Each structure stands twice: as C-alpha cells, then as structure tokens.
Amino acid sequence: MRHSERYGPGVPAELDRYLIPSENIVFMFRRHWIILFEPAASAIFGLVMLAWLTSLTSGLFVTIAAGAWLILLARLGLHLWWWWDELIIATNRRLMRVHGIITRQVDIMPMSKVTDMRYDRTVPGQILGYGRFVVESAGQDQALSSINYIPDSDLHYQQISQIIFAPSDAKITQKTKAPGTRVPITEPDQAGFRAGK
Structure with missing residues (x-):
C-alpha cells in the first residue's frame, strides 16, 4: 500500500485526494477487531x-457441508476486506469516514x-477496549451521527473533544484596542484594580 506524500508513513496515499493542505490529521483508525x-x-x-461430519460419513452430504463451509469462509474474507478498507479520520476541521469497495464513498x-x-x-466495550460516539449536529441528520466499535475510545474521545469543545482564542481573550493604536489591551476584570487599589 502506498503512503501519503503529504502526511508520511502510516497514512494511505488515497487521503491526499480528500484532505486539503491546511488540514491536520488528529487521529485515524479502523474499527475494533470485535x-x-x-x-x-x-x-x-x-x-x-x-x-465431525467427515469422520461420521461421506458422500453427497459431506460435499454439501464443505460447500456451506466455503461460503462461510468467503463471508469472513469479505468482512475482513470491508474492515481493512474502511477508515475513520478526524482532522482539525472535519470528521470523515472513507469506505466502499466498488463505489468509494467519503462521509x-x-x-x-x-x-x-x-x-x-457497554460492558463488553469496557472489557475489550472499544466505544461508540453519538454526534449531534446542527441541521439535518448526518451520515456520521453514530460511530461504533471505536478502538482506544478513551484516547480518541479526549482528542476529538479538544477540537469540538475547546474555546477559541476569541472567547478566551476579550481584548479592546486603545484609541489610535493597534496594540490590543486586555481589560482588567477586578473592580479593585480599576479603582486604583
């Protein structure tokens, strides 16, 4: 698998088509193996x-059972392909899900x-180390409103929370400008300071 020229090893080259140069990847994962x-x-x-059936009998019945097992094996291979092919990516600007074998889709x-x-x-999630994000957004229902089977979910929850809920610089620093200057001046909050105490 080719790696991204922009982001380096570990990031598939395919993501260069979907991410803009100003985006930074916060995390990227495949769903939990569960x-x-x-x-x-x-x-x-x-x-x-x-x-067990082969040890008991032979003939047409065993042939049918072998065919059924091949179908189960093919189903496992298909699920493995779907799992490997799907990526969940969070950048500093958006949450993305890249998936689809025949038709490639980007949510x-x-x-x-x-x-x-x-x-x-859930209890199995706590034991095996996976979780689920339920995202609420402004407007209509979104394709990424629920993401299940997230590995290292505690870490990814902290990472995405820092992006979504961290206050912006404008909210942290309420600044005013003195007349005739471009230097921002922070207005003191304590009344005692303004009174000259």
Whole structure:
C-alpha cells in the first residue's frame, strides 16, 4: 500500500485526494477487531462441524457441508476486506469516514456543525477496549451521527473533544484596542484594580 506524500508513513496515499493542505490529521483508525468476531467464529464452527461430519460419513452430504463451509469462509474474507478498507479520520476541521469497495464513498461532518457528542461504552466495550460516539449536529441528520466499535475510545474521545469543545482564542481573550493604536489591551476584570487599589 502506498503512503501519503503529504502526511508520511502510516497514512494511505488515497487521503491526499480528500484532505486539503491546511488540514491536520488528529487521529485515524479502523474499527475494533470485535466486528470480525462473529464471521470468524462462524467459519471456525463450520470447519469443526465439517470435520465431525467427515469422520461420521461421506458422500453427497459431506460435499454439501464443505460447500456451506466455503461460503462461510468467503463471508469472513469479505468482512475482513470491508474492515481493512474502511477508515475513520478526524482532522482539525472535519470528521470523515472513507469506505466502499466498488463505489468509494467519503462521509463528512464539519467540526463546526457538531453541537454535542455522547460517548457510550457497554460492558463488553469496557472489557475489550472499544466505544461508540453519538454526534449531534446542527441541521439535518448526518451520515456520521453514530460511530461504533471505536478502538482506544478513551484516547480518541479526549482528542476529538479538544477540537469540538475547546474555546477559541476569541472567547478566551476579550481584548479592546486603545484609541489610535493597534496594540490590543486586555481589560482588567477586578473592580479593585480599576479603582486604583
């Protein structure tokens, strides 16, 4: 897999087509491996059943069972491909989901539209280390309103919260300008200071 010329190793070259030069990647991940558990367990269980049937009998019944197991194996391969092909990216400007095997799709939610976010962790999620973000945004329902099976979810929650909810410089520093000067002057907040005390 080719790497991004702009962002370096670990970032697929495909993202150079979707990200603008002023964007910085905050995090990028594939969903937690737990989404592959059921297809993998089904394929393993099918193999065990096939081995058991082969030890008991032979003929057409075993051939049908072998065909069924190949279908389970192909299903596992397809899920593995979907998992590897999907990327969730957060930049300093937007949240993105890149997915799709035949038709490549890019779902986008600007960070400026996010009004609130909920962070859920079920009991299995707490044990295995994954979580779910439920994002509320201004306007209509967005494609990225819910993102499930997030690995290292505590870390990613802190990272995305810093982008969404960190106050801007304009809110932190309320400055006024003295007449005839371009140097900003911070107005003191304490009444005692203004009174000359």
